[in-house]
Amino acid sequence: MQESQSIYDMEVTTLEGERQTLEPYRGKVLLIVNVASKCGFTPQYAGLEALYRSYHDRGLAVLGFPCDQFGHQEPGNAEEIRSFCSLTYQVSFPMFAKVEVNGPETHPLYRLLKSAQKGLLGSEAIKWNFTKFLVNRTGEVVQRYAPTTTPESIAQDVEPLL
Known part of the structure; x- marks a missing residue:
């Protein structure tokens, strides 16, 4: 990966199978989450949706990336x-x-997110599903949250970025 590569240059695939970059999200505050449907943290989907609905009109986008690397939970x-x-x-x-x-x-x-905001003891590894990354309006990764951090508690960090 090039050092100067922006988060908006990242190519992703939608759940519908369409390839795109994150360019449509430029200028928005992003909460990027690796999600799973059979995880103890799965009920956080409700909190993520509530956060999205509360702040979407003010510029928040929650982006869910299913991941099956932890206990085959997706x-x-x-x-x-x-x-x-x-x-x-x-x-x-x-x-x-x-x-x-x-x-x-x-x-x-995720290579970009993890290098920008390391986890506990400087580790880049994602420990479990529902690890969250907060990105400001200029594309800077400003915070990393553990799976145990609830979406409701992240609202206080989202507010000032909007």
Whole structure:
């Protein structure tokens, strides 16, 4: 990855299979989350959706990236993920295709996020599903949150960025 590569240059695939960059999100505050439908933290979908609905009109975008690297907790295909998120949590924020967040196949977006905001004791590794990264309006990764950090508690950090 080039040193000067912007988060907006990152190519991602939507849950519908369309390839795009994050350019449409330039100028927005982003909360990027690796999600899973069979995880102890899965109920956080409700909090993420509430955060998105509360602040979307002011410029927040929550971006969900399903990941099956932790205890096989996201076994579904795109249609199953879409259906689960929609029916169970009424998710309306953008969801993307499954990604790997650790290891040799780490998605470039997660390589960028992890190098910008290291975790506990300086580790870049994502420890579990529902690790969250907050990105300001200029594309700077400003905060990393543990899976145990609730979306509700992140609102206090989102507010000043809007």
